Amino acid sequence: MLSVYQACAEVRSRSLPLTPRRLPLLALLGCRLAEPISADRDSPPFDKSLVDGFAVRSADFDASTPPRELRVVEDVMAGSLPALPIGPGEAAAVMTGAPLPPGADAVVMREECQRAKGFVHVRRDHPVSPGMNRLAQGSEMRAGDLLLEAAHRLGAVDLGLLASVGAAAPLVFPRARLGILATGDEIVPWDELPGPAQIRNSNSAHLHALAVEAGAEPVDLGIARDERGILSQALRQALHDERLDVLLISGGVSVGDRDLVPATLAELGVEPVFHKVSLKPGKPIFFGTYGKHPVPAPARREDIDPNGRTLIFGLPGNPVSTIVGFLLFVRPALEIMGGGRAGDASSVRVRLASAFQHRGPRTTFHPCRIVSGGDSRAPWAEPLQWLGSPDLRTISRADGFARLGPGDREHEPGEEVQFLPIRPCAELALSRGAASGHNQSKADHV
Ligand code: AMP
Ligand code: MG
Numbered sequence: 001m002l003s004v005y006q007a008c009a010e011v012r013s014r015s016l017p018l019t020p021r022r023l024p025l026l027a028l029l030g031c032r033l034a035e036p037i038s039a040d041r042d043s044p045p046f047d048k049s050l051v052d053g054f055a056v057r058s059a060d061f062d063a064s065t066p067p068r069e070l071r072v073v074e075d076v077m078a079g080s081l082p083a084l085p086i087g088p089g090e091a092a093a094v095m096t097g098a099p100l101p102p103g104a105d106a107v108v109m110r111e112e113c114q115r116a117k118g119f120v121h122v123r124r125d126h127p128v129s130p131g132m133n134r135l136a137q138g139s140e141m142r143a144g145d146l147l148l149e150a151a152h153r154l155g156a157v158d159l160g161l162l163a164s165v166g167a168a169a170p171l172v173f174p175r176a177r178l179g180i181l182a183t184g185d186e187i188v189p190w191d192e193l194p195g196p197a198q199i200r201n202s203n204s205a206h207l208h209a210l211a212v213e214a215g216a217e218p219v220d221l222g223i224a225r226d227e228r229g230i231l232s233q234a235l236r237q238a239l240h241d242e243r244l245d246v247l248l249i250s251g252g253v254s255v256g257d258r259d260l261v262p263a264t265l266a267e268l269g270v271e272p273v274f275h276k277v278s279l280k281p282g283k284p285i286f287f288g289t290y291g292k293h294p295v296p297a298p299a300r301r302e303d304i305d306p307n308g309r310t311l312i313f314g315l316p317g318n319p320v321s322t323i324v325g326f327l328l329f330v331r332p333a334l335e336i337m338g339g340g341r342a343g344d345a346s347s348v349r350v351r352l353a354s355a356f357q358h359r360g361p362r363t364t365f366h367p368c369r370i371v372s373g374g375d376s377r378a379p380w381a382e383p384l385q386w387l388g389s390p391d392l393r394t395i396s397r398a399d400g401f402a403r404l405g406p407g408d409r410e411h412e413p414g415e416e417v418q419f420l421p422i423r424p425c426a427e428l429a430l431s432r433g434a435a436s437g438h439n440q441s442k443a444d445h446v
Contacts, residue, residue: 254316273289
């Protein structure tokens with residue numbers, strides 16, 4: 001059986017960046033750039049007024065040259081160019097965002113002035129200095145300046161920056177399309193009333209959301225019954241769906257009589273890479289690839305047409321197994337497809353807030369809540385008491401999973417361990433601050 005490290009490496013070696021495309025600006029939140037973005041022109045493109053007021057020559061305001069009465073030569077609105085330069089003893093009324101006329105090097109706020117009959121009077125005690133309330137041409141950026149590097153992940157503010165330089169359809173790594181198929185005779189849609197022996201399809205809901213958080217585009221493929229013909233039909237349709245880069249199947253991958261997924265995938269031509277990882281929860285996880293051309297293992301980049309192969313993940317159906325499987329294997333694959341570099345999924349470190357006993361031969365992911373942060377050391381993580389892989393309720397209060405190596409061990413409070421965060425790391429860092437100092441009931445502690 002593969003170790004978690006080996007299995008992660010197998011997934012990474014078969015994940016390739018998707019072919020970059022030009023996509024419209026508003027669709028790009030969370031995508032990575034496939035080209036660097038430079039300024040197309042200076043910003044501001046002219047010396048610009050930061051306030052509503054009067055453009056002046058600061059030299060007119062030397063202490064030796066009162067009075068402070070200036071002739072107003074024109075009014076310049078935002079969006080129009082000044083028609084005239086200003087000379088000694090002259091000013092131009094300017095609105096916020098308007099270009100300054102030649103000759104002006106400062107703007108006096110309107111609140112400091114009185115205007116009457118073609119003249120403006122600047123309050124006597126108001127100091128005027130060169131550059132005041134002026135944003136000089138090119139001070140924010142010069143034409144040609146590098147603003148965003150290739151592979152940068154676009155945040156909300158970046159979209160504004162792209163718009164400001166006219167990058168209306170930059171070259172980006174597209175979102176991976178990920179089909180989600182639930183399986184199981186006992187599973188019903190969440191908006192239907194389950195029969196006495198049935199449960200609702202919770203997996204498709206959190207897998208969908210995890211995919212969105214990972215920057216992918218999920219497609220709900222519904223629920224397939226544990227019946228050879230029906231399952232085969234649903235899987236064939238998904239494998240032939242040209243849109244999909246990844247297929248996620250929940251349930252049906254274990255050793256039960258009705259766990260038909262791996263055999264059915266094999267019949268349909270999926271090449272298995274692994275089935276079972278020394279992992280808890282989620283041991284029977286399946287990973288394979290599907291495409292027109294067989295790929296020798298280990299896969300080499302040049303052997304694979306990135307758009308010709310679908311990555312197939314079969315996640316054991318217990319809700320928490322699907323979550324751990326997604327975070328460990330699917331999220332890194334999506335990261336690489338999206339132009340990023342997936343490192344170790346559980347590379348964050350935490351300190352255990354209480355003693356913890358771990359037993360068993362498999363690498364175990366135990367749910368924890370982050371209970372403090374703030375100093376420069378690893379945050380404290382409180383192990384949560386839970387009922388195991390069906391217990392979604394407890395996981396809804398967890399920030400992630402402590403990674404505990406195989407073998408029986410007593411972990412001391414304060415011991416540092418690796419951590420698999422549920423949310424992407426940046427968000428975890430923020431929530432840590434918010435969570436610090438909060439109290440937990442004893443029942444939460446293991
Ligand atoms: P399986 O991997 O198909 O043997 O399923 C293992 C457990 O996970 C069973 O108790 C299933 O009822 C449960 N399960 C499977 N699929 C889902 C799902 N989509 N939503 C919630 N629970 C599920
Ligand atoms: Mg099942």
